[in-house]
Amino acid sequence: MKFTHGIWEDREHTTIHNAVEVASCSETATGGIRALCATRHVEHRGNTLNRATITLKVDAVAPGIISCSATHFRGTVSHEPRFELFPDADAHKKTQEEVAPKVTHNAGANTSTLSSHDLAATLDKNPKGFRLAFSNSSGTTGDALTAVGFHGLQYIVGPPSQSVPSPLDASTAIADPYYRRPASHGNKPYMSVSLDLQVGELVYGLGERFGPLTKNGQEIDLWNEDAGTCTLYTYKNIPFYWTNRGYGVFFDHSDVVSLEVQAERLAKVQASVQGEEIRWTVIHGPTPKEILRRYSDLTGHPPLPPAWSFGLYLSTSFITDYDEDTVNQQLDGMASRGIPVSVLHFDCFWMRAYTWTSFTFDPVNFPNPKDFLGRLHQRGVKVCVWINPYIAQESEVFEEGMEHGYLIKRLDGSVWQGDNWQAGMAVVDFTNPEAVKWYQGHLVKLLDLGVDSFKTDFGERIPWEDVRYHNGMDPRAGHNYYSLLYNRAVYDAIAGRRGAGEAALFARSATAGGQRMPVHWGGDCESTWPGMSQSLRGGLSLGLSGFGFWSHDIGGFIAEGARADLSPDPDIYKRWVQWGLLSSHSRLHGSHTYRVPWLVDDEASEVLAKFARLKNALMPYIFAQAVDCHRNGLPMLRAMVVEFPDDRTCHGLDEQYMFGDSLLVAPIFNARGTCEYYVPAGTWRGLLDGRERVGPRWVKEEFDNFHLPLLVREGRAILVGPPERPDYDWSAQLSKVVVGSAAAGSVIEVPVPSASKIGEFDGFVRVTVPSGGQGSHEVERTGSGNRPEVLVLGVDSHL
Template identity: 25%
Template sequence: MLKIKRRFYICIVVLSYCTALFGQSKQVTELAPGVKKITVGSIDKFTPYSFCDEKPQTAAMEKLKAGKLPFDINNIAVQITDRGVLVDVPLDADEQLYGFGLQIGSFNQRGLRKKPIVNDNPSNDLGYTHGPTTFYISNKGYGILINTTRYTTFYCGTTEKNLATNNIAKATGGGNSVEELYSNKNNAEGYVEADIPGAKGIEVFVFEGPDMISVMQRYNLFSGGGAMPAIWGLGVKYRVKADFKQDQVKNIANYFRNNHIPCDVLGLEPKWQTTAYSCSYVWNPAYFPAPKRLIDSMKLQGFKLNLWEHAFVNPASPLYTPLKKRSGDYLVWGGLVPDFADTSSANIFAAYHDKTFVKEGISGFKMDECDNSNISFGNATWSFPEHSRFPSGIDGEQMHQVFGLLYQKSIYNIYKHANIRTYLDVRASNAFASSYPAVLYSDTYDHDEYIRMVVNSGFSGMLWSPEVRESSTIADLMRRSQTAVLSAQTLYNSWYLKNPPWLQIKIDENNKNQLMDNSKQIEADVRKLLEFRMSLIPYLYDAFADYHYKGIPPFRALVVDYPNDKRTYNVSNEYMIGQSILAAPLTEKQNERKVYLPAGNWYNFNTGEKLAGDSTYTIATSFTELPIFIKEGTILPLAKPVEHVSADTKFEITCRVYGNEATGSLFEDDGVTFDYNKGGYNTISLNYKSRKGTANRKGKYKFNRYFIKSWQVIR
């Protein structure tokens, strides 16, 4: 076996020999500490990793504990046939599997057939989703990523091969009902199979643990480190009605400030453009006669502006001619489909946005419609077909899988090159997107599914926004608001509502300005929740710093932190926020719910009650409380609420201490540039011991954003 000394942890080390396998050579190489790659056959030109420009954070990866696979890596079998490629990965009988991107209809994937394909209306549990990845994680402490943009099917312990070694006795018995015959309740042992039709070779990335959280750290750090959004992005975003004019946008801005309701970002919907389906990317003078004046006036009030768009280019757009020969051979809504797989095409698209919008002060974009039309229905035909061809050579199937990924990359790079941070909205993504500050959203509106997507997002290096629109009841509005406050982005999307949804939950009455009799009380209740979100910003910002520097997802399933606790294996409606907060959202249907708390002691945030872990409790949370529990030993830094975050915002911090001894931390920088990459930041270590609290600041950042005002001990 050839060994090469790793210098600066960058060099690729050949770890294994080439061996004949189904007529193909198999090579195993180490790409970074704890990340190995199996290569067999002729690799496609376009793969998810081929589009990842961020370098692996190898120094941080080297600090992780060394992992060890529960099997020999050479036992991962790769077979190339006239159909394509089949990959077999060993699977233990008691192994649990998670991931495949931002899954909506399932959580624990063991025993399922998964086909992670981008789709605009995720449904059921097959795997269609806004954020598909061919990446799964085992509770045994490893992850497998099939590096392909082709439609791939995974059989997660569901198939059993006809082998000479089969145990004949195993097949005896069983029922005769139709339900029993088709349920396939017997999990097959031995392997996960990945079927990649059309491929002539494959790369299999193997991420070693030793535990689940280490796997996810390695994946995120290998992708360049987790996203570090602008600090204002962790506040509140509100999208106005699609047909609002410039004066109406000003009116809604005045409403927020006059009523002291926190809000950082106002989003403009389709009518800001002269044509939206397809897009012109030109301000509509009938609706926005002075856009620069609007941007500047919003800035004076502390608002950022975010523009809705999609990537299909209308013939009336200034981008049409430059992109005509750099787009696919099919149109969408009469517009071009830019070939984002071609760097020059992406640069043309980005350069126009930079000059026209970013340099004028637009803080971000909502990148819509970059997922495929609903492939589970025959009448859903709006997007480009799978047999499309693009000048770069990528085909329609592959382009669908990475279209949203490349779209957000194109927009994000504008801000990165300008040394300005942003926080984007996007409706599709894929693997190795961890470094992009883009939050996924969906037109589906099932609250239970929205909660599950918060939980699943951590398995894929993606962020999820369970946005709030209209609601069926006040309870529905408030429960959805609680979940939004406890997510990566607190977003109210009023694109078809004239007034905020808390003033009138019914669409028709809302748009007739017929507000609810108790609208001011509901407004006050929502304000209280949004103020808590603003209080939580320092804690969330520190969690995102851990995401960037250590690869720890800021939102993740309980099983990630407690992989040996069988009671967490199927908990899909609770999740960790940062290191110390456990969230257990409720829905409209629930006045109370059961909450499982893993080992250790926990505190009810609302009551201060101390609860023993490894137990299940029934909790009741009012509409203005938050269903969260704090781990013992935590210092939770809560800020005095502000109405918006600016470059010079100073946070007054109350340190809530849970237990007799506790620790915490804060990440401090300018919040709006990438200067942290040059060392322009501070870390503040919080400690409480012997009834005394201390805060120690270290770093090169000169401005003090956080001021510790008080300590509150909860025992």
């Protein structure tokens, strides 16, 4: 949100109080700094009157993590829901013991410095000299990271006419048939903090955003919205960014945070919230991986999804007409074409029309669901069903939800209802513990029926005006937070019934902490070449925001105009299949049409079979990478900058990615089959063609529909197993260890994931490269599994 017009003028009827100098400073009981900041220079006692102050607190909360808050009025009662920070209590207790915050005072410079391991925050207390500077204290000179300086900390009074950010306005206008915001007659308080950006500094993160990977120059309101992947809005807004200068910033607000990333002042990231306090946390790296690990310590690490969830999901699609026969025919068709299916997903119409969510299979199309789901399990197929947090008026459970107060209410006590999506639908109030139990009870019945997982769709179209929650949560501040409550209720229901190791969602909405309930997918993408690239950018951006596991609708969800009832363009479908099966999670899903390949063309079946089987074969590598993501807060699908932060060319790349730390993937975004991609330093080998590419350089090549750039990093080896399914005993069924380029005499050690002790490793495969280019590669195996054969990549030896 912008409060100025250039550097000379404030917006009309807007009053800005800048922190100008420190009036007093003290150490807190927790070992931090508390400073009373004057908003004008105090030359004499009279200057202390009739002017606002800002109270600044700075605390070390973990090694390399410093939290800050700036408050105007402390007596305001806030009903903003707060994120759970450091959810792993045992790990946080250990890190707390390592913090040892230290405050030092430099009388000559008139500064106070709080140090937390390798991060320092220095407060300038000189008259007219307010500045809070963050630096890397592990360096010999204390490398500057960022600072809150001149006009950097503000209390602002905005006029009644101060515009509401457009996403918020749209939420009410779209969802509510009656309520319209009355004219406001009172001024509005805001708090704002601006953090400096240096020359060449690039900003990443802020959730699953489908535009450019770097956020410089963008105006962003962090407000979850159901608007597709071809717009600036997003389903997953995360109040966290990091930069290529080695630090990240987390805004501890569930309420909407408005950011101007070099969009108001060109050397700053400005963040503002409506209210009397703003809270932010600076996280030191210095590497991207270390920033993401520490951010995950702060907000939660992504747990490991079950092994079966990494296989191919086949969806019934959205408004298609399907029943038991349709599902069986499609599964038979996939099997006859050698395409392994891991999960069968039932989209909305497994329930009767007008009843979503009723938790009941349509008795006409599925007369005996328990037996039917049992037969699917006999095929070795898991079952996922679609749900949302809405209860239609025609649903069998609507009356019960209304009678017991399980639904969000209007201020007059009536149930909030709307017609946008389901006629007369209400919204479950997950702040009510009894409503959570009620909703989970219906899910448990489905689990007992044979359902294995839930697609938790929606969670963004949540009313925020003229409504009240059971626990008094501020509806505006709770709008994004609702996604946490919703997904947590469903995730816990699965974990409680099946065990944490079997819990997996397919979730669309999220905010900070949502990574603790995987998996997430990208939402409604267009079946176009730009739509494909937008999906990739969204996944990369979400991965840079602390989320480990992500998927998308292979082939695209929606087609343009008159093409809505047609299958995807064959070229788009086959190219999307390639990198769709080189994502952490892979789902075929559409809107009007099925996504089975034989409806596209004959070759599509062959392409899908090849890449579905390839992914299953790569599961020993994939799951080992998943364990690393779980432990260190890393994304499976990671932007090049994460692995190559010292290569400036990699900093803005968003049309290629690393799949884990050893495989480079460059999707093809055109019908010609040409791909221009960047190869970082080293000698890389094609996993599918064995050819050598030497970087750093740009490469332009042409590929048929069975190939794309899939390169093995120098000095790495890839473990391979059988291709039939993803959830096999990886340690016992290793078939190959695929070796790319490696220095003569070097040793490559690859961890083998355990299938019985999930999250642990069953020894290593150790490959010794012959010296001087003579002899054969030697393979050793530790642990209990078998010793695989070695495959050295070359033009005549590849997968």
